[in-house]
Amino acid sequence: MQNVYVLGDGQLARMLRQAAEPLGVKVKAIGLESKLSIDSLxxxxxxxTSITAEIERWPATPITDFLSSQPCFVNQTVFAQLADRYTQKKLIDRLNLNTAPWQLLPEEDKWQDLFNNLDKNIVIKTRTGGYDGRGQWRVNKDNINESLPKELVGEAIAEAMIPFNYEISLVGARNYEGEKVFYPITHNYHQEGILRASVAFSVNSEHQETKIASEHPYKKNLLKLQEMAENMLGSLLDDLQYVGVLAMECFVVNSDDGPRLLINELAPRVHNSGHWTQNGASISQFELHIRAICGLPLLKPIIYNTSVMINIIGTPINYAWLNHSLINLHWYDKEPRIGRKLGHLNISSTDKCLINEALDALFLNLPDEYSDSIEWVKNTL
Ligand code: ATP
Ligand code: MG
Ligand code: MG
Incomplete structure (x- = not known):
């Protein structure tokens, strides 16, 4: 029997536990407020035992200090490096991987230079702690001085706004032997910096390969993008000597020479854009992470289906969502709050008509604010 401790007790730890249980692996989530005694640990x-984390950064407490200093804490040095956007960007640059042009936020008297150095539209991101689009300011030369808190100097990065065509992510895993596996890239739709919906296609079967050679802009470039993204994430995983699941979010910019991929950010953990794998892959991202960190067989997940994931954000649970046999609900049991991720819905099938039918059923039982996401999903399929 293997034990896994997860630093953090949110939905990612919960879904790691759900995936680990059938494998006979016991997952214990340790929240930051945990009263567990060090002696019993x-x-x-x-x-x-393997120790992992569902969060990138944590305050130093006796329990976090204890867990993160154990030799069985996997990827010990990676968390600090990736949790700080400054060191994360430096890593991406060092490996010569594409990312949005960026620099550390300089003293206020140099702010106007940013627009010459980077772009006329800039996004400022706090180095640490931001998620779901929080800790970000979109600025131009006319509003930067009044809209940006001065305390951010040195504590934020500035990056060029990328006029991307669309966004994708790649979730991959590496084991202790250095073997790597990847899921098909996921297409992601964000609103105000928060992920609303994802779509992923199979790139495994020949059947799908002929299908994706169609005229659709997403599908036409899929195999090329997949290869580019795997090479980028593969070099990051190897450089970090990483073990487990890591997610890479990217912007896709189409050009005459084909699609260009720019890394937006990296997350050293299971990722919201990989939630579709719970119902659309032979091995979910949660199981894959457990397998990798516990030294169990790491195999390429098989994917035959097209999969859709819709995040439930701030909307209370509604069991009418279950009135279609393709819809899988994953509820996190969190206190409802506006803007908070409370659960997600997965739809997965080889039959696009059935997926559309499930989306139509959902549309009737979701508030208006979901209609843009559903429309985006339908256009992407
Ligand atoms: P997450 O919840 O994924 O951790 P986050 O708060 O860390 O999000 P980012 O991923 O940096 O934030 O940005 C959120 C979204 O904002 C991106 O997915 C993208 O839609 C948009 N965005 C961020 N940076 C840029 C940029 N440089 N150019 C264009 N759009 C951007
Ligand atoms: Mg982030
Ligand atoms: Mg992001």
Whole structure:
């Protein structure tokens, strides 16, 4: 019996536990407020154990210090490096991978230079702690001085706004032997910096390969993008000597020479844009992470279906969503709050007509604010 401790007790830890249970792997989520005693933890660590995290950054407390200093804490040095956008961007640059032009936010008297150095539209992002689009300011030369808090100097990065055609992400995993596997790229739709919906196609079967050679802009470039993205994420995983699942979010910019991929950001963990794998892949991203960190067989997940994921954000649970047999609900049991991710719905099938039917059924039972996401999904399929 293997034990896994997860730093953090949110939905990602919950779904890791759900995926690990059938494997006979026991997952224990340790929240930052945990009252567990170090002595009882020490006792439990005499069993074969891996420690991982569902968050990128944590305050130093006796329990986080204890867990993160254990030799069985996987990817020990990676978290700090990727949790800070400044060191994350430096890593991407060092490996000569494409990303939005960027620099550290300089002293206020140099702010106007940013528009010459980077672009006329800039996004400022706090180095640490931002998620779901929080901790970001979109600025231009006319509003930067009044809209940006001065305390951000040195504590934020400035990056060029990329007029991307669309956004994708790639979730991949690496094991202790350095073997790597990847899912098909996921197409992502964000509103105000928060992920609303994802779509992923199979790139495994020949059947799908002929289908994706159609005229659709997403599908035409799919195989090329997949290869480019795997090469980029592969070099990051190897450079970091990473073990487990890591997600790479990218902007796709179409040009006459084909699509260009720019890395937006990296997340050293299972990722919201990989949630479709729970119902659309032979091995979900959660199981894949558990397999990798526990040294279990790491195999390429098989994907035959087209999959859709819709995030439930701030909307209370509604069991009418279950009135279509293709719809899978994953509810996180969190206190409802506006703007908070409370659950997600997965739809997965080889039959596009059935997926559309499920989306029509959902449309009737979701508030108006979901209609843009559903429309985007339908246009992407
Ligand atoms: P997450 O919840 O994914 O961790 P986050 O708060 O870390 O999000 P980012 O991923 O940096 O934020 O940005 C959120 C979204 O804002 C992006 O997915 C994209 O839609 C938009 N965005 C961010 N940076 C840029 C940029 N440089 N150019 C254009 N759009 C951007
Ligand atoms: Mg982020
Ligand atoms: Mg992001």
């Amino acid at each position: 020490k006792q439990e660590l005499t069993q074969p």
